[in-house]
Amino acid sequence: MSALERIKAIEEEMARTQVNKATNRHLGVLRARIAKLRQQERDRITRGQGQKGDGYTIRKDGDSTVVLLGLPSVGKSTLLNHLTNSNSKVGAYDFTTLTVIPGILKYRGANIQILDIPGIIKGASRGRGLGKRILSATRSADLILVLTDVFNPKMRNMLLDEIRAIGLRPDEDPPNVIIEKRASGGIFITDMVGMTKMEREGIKDILREYRYHNSRVVIKEDVSYDQFVDSLLKNTVYIPTLTVLNKIDMVDKEYVEELEESLDHYIIPISADNDVNLERLKEEIFEHLDLIRIYMKPRGEKADMEEPMIVRNGSTVGDIAKMVHGDLRKRLRYSRIWGKSVKFGGQKVQPKHVPMDEDILTFYA
Ligand SMILES: Nc1nc2c(ncn2[C@@H]2O[C@H](COP(=O)(O)OP(=O)(O)O)[C@@H](O)[C@H]2O)c(=O)[nH]1
Ligand SMILES: [Mg+2]
Incomplete structure (x- = not known):
């Protein structure tokens, strides 16, 4: 058998x-x-996967990865093109996106990789449509953006069931x-x-x-x-999600408000094509990724307030040193921090110290 x-x-x-x-x-x-x-x-x-030329194996790029999950034609490619520098083919037909297409959203100093995957249909996890291999792209995500539209506002549960079937646990903690x-x-x-x-x-x-x-x-x-x-199970993946309702330009405001009240989950109403509410969406994506900004201040110099380092909330000073240079972590003697995570500016901290958003950091190696 x-x-x-x-x-x-x-x-x-x-x-x-x-x-x-x-x-x-x-x-x-x-x-x-x-x-x-x-x-x-x-x-x-x-x-059998991961070989060259496989459109579904995507290199991780940027500080975090967001995957767009939705039925064909809800507007995934359109949204990707309006959020990022990418140029994903938009079409009025189902299944115009046949490979995984990445784009980078630059927001608050972070480079957030967004992946447009082909539309998922019911049964995809059992190999229907392009199925399982496409779904597996969601495993590498830090956040899943579930796309619905005003014509199919209730698709969230079906889509989440499909990724549950391949071992993901949306919105659950380990x-x-x-x-x-x-x-x-x-x-x-x-x-x-x-x-x-x-x-x-x-x-x-x-x-x-x-x-x-x-x-x-x-x-x-x-x-x-x-x-x-x-x-x-070794490959259970716990992943947060955010649900978007697209094409709100096609209906009146009252209908959107009704949906916001009647659905059993939170939605962000947008019109990808008309750039409606996309700023709010970017902000919520950033917040759900739980990233913070750390400004680096080289010894005896001014801090670089232009380009922060973007790190996971909860990263330690030691983790950040390793990100700057693997060797730096080993050579690190102590660090100084200015900002919310310390009592006074320039406080000496150990590698296990956890900085907060917008802290300024100097390494002493
Ligand atoms: N009215 C309206 N149409 C949209 C919007 N976003 C996408 N579309 C249209 O929906 C169709 C499918 O979009 P596409 O991005 O290819 O969907 P995908 O299959 O999910 O990638 C195209 O004709 C788009 O122009 C929107 O916000 N409003
Ligand atoms: Mg598409």
Whole structure:
């Protein structure tokens, strides 16, 4: 039996099983088994990828990457062209964008790479349309921009289901559980929260499924079996999303307001073609990427206030030194900072210090 046939057989068994407290554990194991088979299948497909001339393998460029996800013809290429320096073909037909097209959005000193991928249709994760390989471009993203338009305002959930099926977890945080393999000693579980969604035996079944016969597990959050399995799979990707409603120039203001109220998620209404609300969109993209600006001040000189370094919020002074030059981190003795993260200007800080937006930084190597 192929992996796909086995997945199908297990799914059929799950469909026959009633969901209740007694079967919850068994269903957890079945889902773990499916997740494992899916991962094997993904590994098999990705192994054949990444060669030269493959339009779907995109070099990471810029400080962060945003992927546009949407049905054909919602305006992805138009938006890319209006946000960036790119020139992605725009057409009135479906599927005009056949390869992944990158562009760079320059905003507040950051170079944000935006990828226009071919329109995703329902079932793409199962290989329909250009399918899975295109979807896999979303795995490298720091933010997914979900594009809907006034004709199909309710597509968000379908699109997110497609990327969930390839192991992405939109708008979820990694579950707070620790799982360590050990050489011997069996399975040892520490429950720090008083689990309500899993049982010890169920956890053990799943761990055995993944060949963690000897392991130490610490449950620090009341997670479900599915979340627990996610943390066992090596390529689960947790990713934030932002949803856009395009083509608002085609409808009246009242209709947009009605949608904003009735939809169960937040939307940014825009018209890509007419540059309506694109400044707000850029600002929200920047904020969701959680980037900060650090101005570098060489020793004894003025700080460069023109071109900040753009780093992830939460990066340490040591991380930033490494970004400037791998060697600098090793030679670094201490640093001085002016700005919000310190009590007084020019304060001496250690490599583990975490700077804040618009801090000024000097390295002493
Ligand atoms: N009225 C209107 N049309 C738009 C807007 N954005 C895109 N379009 C049109 O929608 C069609 C599909 O756009 P395209 O960018 O190729 O969509 P993609 O398939 O998602 O890349 C084209 O005819 C665009 O001119 C918009 O904001 N308003
Ligand atoms: Mg396109």
